[in-house]
Amino acid sequence: MxxxxxxxxxxxxxxxxxxxxxxxxDSHHPARPVLRKPQPxxxxxxxxxxxxxxxxxxxxxxxxxxxxxxxxxxxxxxxxxxxxxxxIYLRALTATRAFHRSGHIRAQPHWYAHPRWIHPSPEQLIHxxxxxxxxxxxxxxxxxxxxxxxxxxxxxxxxxxxxxxxxxxxxxxxxxxxxxxxxxxxxxxxxxxxxxxxxxxxxxxxxxxxxxxxxxxxxxxxxxxxxxxxxxxxxxxxxxxxxxxxxxxxxxxxxxxxxxxxxxxxxxxxxxxxxxxxxxxxxxxxxxxxxxxxxxxxxxxxxxxxxxxxxxxxxxxxxxxxxxxxxxxNFEQFLHSIQRYRITHLWQVPSIVPHKSNAGKRADALKYDISSIRMLMSGAAPLSSELINQLSALLPDAWIGQxxxxxxxxxxxxxxxxxxxxxxxxxxxxxxxxxxxxxxxxxxxxxxxxxxxxxxxxxxxxxxxxxxxxxxxxxxxxxxxxxxxDEVYFNDRKEIFVVDRIKELIKVRGFQVPPAELEGHLLGHPDVGDVCVVGIPDEYSGELPFAFVVPSAAAQARIDANPAAADEVRKAIMKHVADHKTSYKHLVGVEFIDAIPKNPSGKLLRRFLRDRAKTLRESGKLTISVRAKL
Structure with a gap:
């Protein structure tokens, strides 16, 4: 080609x-429209x-x-x-379908692994x-x-x-x-x-x-x-x-x-x-x-x-x-502002802020008119075909793309x-x-x-x-x-399809997380002998950071003496990251491993562990703690 x-x-x-x-x-460009009347x-x-x-x-x-x-x-x-x-996230908007159907906006089961409310309470207002x-x-x-x-x-x-x-x-x-x-x-x-x-x-x-x-x-x-x-x-x-x-x-x-x-x-x-x-x-x-x-x-x-x-x-x-x-x-204010200002364009990312609240009781959101939206674009991470279809049904007059x-x-x-x-x-x-x-x-x-x-x-x-x-x-x-x-392909219509990232970067809701940064930080913890951080797929965040850890000799001795100590070690390792890194870099899990796979030159075989995490998760042997993070 x-x-x-x-x-x-x-x-x-x-x-x-x-x-x-x-x-x-200060200037005018030939591609710039001329406003026919003053506007803010x-x-x-x-x-x-x-x-x-x-x-x-x-x-x-x-x-x-x-x-x-x-x-x-x-x-x-x-x-x-x-x-x-x-x-503001796309899936928060798609939840209005459930609102109109039942007065609830709880996410549909096929959107998330766990039921979550996505309407923030007044105490959770974010600037x-x-x-x-x-x-x-x-x-x-x-x-x-x-x-x-x-x-x-x-x-x-x-x-x-x-x-x-x-x-x-x-x-x-x-x-x-x-x-x-x-x-x-x-x-x-x-x-x-x-x-x-x-x-x-x-x-x-x-x-x-x-x-x-x-x-x-x-x-x-x-x-x-x-x-x-x-x-x-x-x-x-x-x-x-x-x-x-x-x-x-x-x-x-x-x-x-x-x-x-x-x-x-x-x-x-x-x-x-x-x-x-x-x-x-x-x-x-x-x-x-x-x-x-x-x-x-x-x-x-x-x-x-x-x-x-x-x-x-x-x-x-x-x-x-x-x-x-x-x-x-907050979600209700979001709907209100679309109606109040007759919003026509939404620039979004395909993730969500999930919150548990009493949103299911707020049937007053039925009154909001969001029909003014005529264009919705997503970027920063791939948007699934399923979600596009849901959005298209919600906004039948809007153009939707990525x-x-x-x-x-x-x-x-x-x-x-x-x-x-x-x-x-x-x-x-x-x-x-x-x-x-x-x-x-x-x-x-x-x-x-x-x-x-x-x-x-x-x-x-x-x-x-x-x-x-x-x-x-x-x-x-x-x-x-x-x-x-990035691994991609183009079809005959010159449309791009993003398959995977060849580079090792983890992308959480569009934010970039370099595994090496977390690995360097984790190696400073006394319970960590060796470590490899990988991204594991997640429906609403794209990926989440997960660590494979070889316990230090002292940590392994505590685990051998008392298997229940393994959970304490995991929590301590995750807290070490949470105390020093921004929220989207927080680990969602730690899996102990005997040795980190590496090639003869010492380079981490990250893809091998990424595939292993995927297999463990699909078999139900890998449990992660997913939290809504900003």
Whole structure:
């Protein structure tokens, strides 16, 4: 099979001399729709406050001015954002079918291994993307700085690593995350006065948050002064080198790596998406105009994740979609907001937050009208054919599809088809214009249609490599191509199907978990002699981390003397991870083994143990503890 070239070309010109805010706020692009009437760019979900383009420009200027005046933030300085966040999940939406049928929203048995409630109680409200997040991004970019978004569930040690690796000079956090932010800032040598707080819209700030400057205060301060910074204009081609984001991607070994994403890559992906979706084409039949200006999207995916950052935030605003930014989430509020704001677009991931509650008694959810949804897209992990069918029955007027991308490709390289409501079941869409793919067999030759192999892809949005990691860069980035480590195949319609990951990375609800990171941590526990961590399949999380452990001599002696001690050792090992790692990295089980299988060079034979875990689980001999984790 020859290389697979995307249809839909050629692409419109992609500017290589603009920063992201210059592209989005200060210029017009041929692929961008023209709004026929003013509309808000952002709406705060609970208050209904509308923020238009002029206010966003002003707030961006004010914050940039204040950052320059206070701390002289400038060229290539790094700012870090940390916000508590929750994800809205597809299966939470599909559960409304059960709602309408019986007044209950308990998950159907074939969705999960165990019955779970998926309606969070009022005590479980979780904070999500903040309306000033894009303002903070663009302000740092106006100054020539770089953004690195931090996962809000990180422990202080994990955040310290990211701050130190990127040499961050300022940390902007939500008040609810202040304790972790301050501890990490100390560890990275960032003064406490440079820990800036987003405004506390939900009243969960710690008392000591009152002593920290807020975004609102900085904006006001900057707007009171004349411009103190000079925004640099990029030279021709400089946008392809000028860094905009350091987005952390775990890769397959060691600690997370900072993917270097230039301004051009984000702009290119936005142009690709706008061109493919025909957002500007008003000549098409109305029912085919699925991405037209005036659409409304519920912004619930985290902006620190590349999917939420590029597709949800920048692409949506570019094509004239209003983002309703959620400040806290529960399922009933989710339904209410769809109805209240007549939400048309949902960007999702195929997982769920399961909660036990009294949701089954809440028949009042029957009143919510979600018929406004006309497009639902899933990414970050494969969406099953079964779930697509359930969603299609729930939303008969909505177009439903999947996309594929990576941090290393600066998001999407495939996207749902635009000529039919549902793609082929299981497909991850088709290549975006400008992208070319190879499916490579183990011997290096190209695979035939329908034959699996490793996906290697190129296009205008590819990242530059990993910061300060030439070895990992050389392994993944080859002459403009990205070696994905994913096993895929394409059918005759150029639709992609993701089969498995060739690389050893574990992906939990779209979050990357490198086994080597957990193995290195576990080897520091006195009860662990040797260890291998594998991902085991899970319906709603994709995969879950599971450890095969060779007990240390001392631990084995305790187990031999008292077999009941084995459970205590397992719990201690799992607690060792839970105490030091973010929740999606927590182990769901430990299996003792006599020896870890390795090849003659000492490399772990991880696939062998992954297959063994699968066999044990299918036979009922392997029990895991599945918990809802954020």
């Amino acid at each position: 020859a290389e697979i070239h995307a249809d839909g070309g050629p692409l419109p010109p992609i500017p290589d001399d603009l920063t992201i805010p210059q592209f989005l706020l 760019w952002i709406v705060e979900e609970l208050s209904g406050r509308e923020v238009g383009s002029d206010e966003l420009r002003a707030r961006t200027f004010g914050l940039a001015n204040a950052l320059k005046m206070r701390w002289n933030i400038g060229e290539d300085d790094v700012g870090t954002f940390m916000l508590p966040v929750s994800l 999500v993307p903040h309306a000033d997040y894009p303002v903070a991004i663009w302000a740092v970019h106006r100054l020539g700085g770089i953004i690195t978004g931090a996962n809000p569930t990180y422990t202080a040690d994990e955040l310290t690593y990211q701050l130190s690796a990127t040499k961050a000079r300022v940390l902007i956090a939500h008040p609810a995350a202040l304790s972790v932010a301050l501890e990490a800032a100390r560890g990275a040598g960032i003064p406490a006065e440079r820990v800036v707080l987003f405004n506390d819209d939900a009243g969960v700030a710690e008392p000591r948050a009152r002593g920290h400057v807020t975004i609102e205060q900085l904006v006001a301060e900057g707007l009171e002064q004349t411009q103190r910074f000079v925004e640099r204009r990029l030279g021709p081609g400089e946008g392809k080198r000028k860094l905009a984001f350091l987005s952390f991607s775990s890769g397959t070994t060691g600690r997370p790596k900072a993917v270097m994403i230039p301004h051009y890559s984000v702009i290119a992906n936005v142009v690709q998406l706008a061109h493919w979706t025909k957002a500007k084409d008003e000549s098409r039949p109305l029912e085919m105009q699925r991405y037209k200006p005036g659409s409304r999207s519920l912004a619930v995916l985290p902006f620190y994740h590349i999917y939420g950052l590029v597709v949800v935030l920048h692409f949506s605003l570019f094509i004239g979609t209003t983002l309703v930014v959620v400040q806290k989430f 996309a594929y991308g990576m941090t290393e490709t600066c998001t999407a390289v495939t996207f749902p088809q635009v000529d039919r409501r549902l793609g082929t079941p299981g497909s991850g869409g088709v290549l975006l214009p400008g992208c070319t793919a190879r499916v490579v067999r183990p011997d290096g030759s190209l695979a035939a249609p329908g034959e699996p192999g490793e996906l290697v892809v190129t296009g205008p949005s590819m990242a530059l490599g990993y910061m300060n990691n030439p070895q990992a860069t050389a392994e993944t980035f080859k002459d403009g191509w990205v070696v994905t480590g």
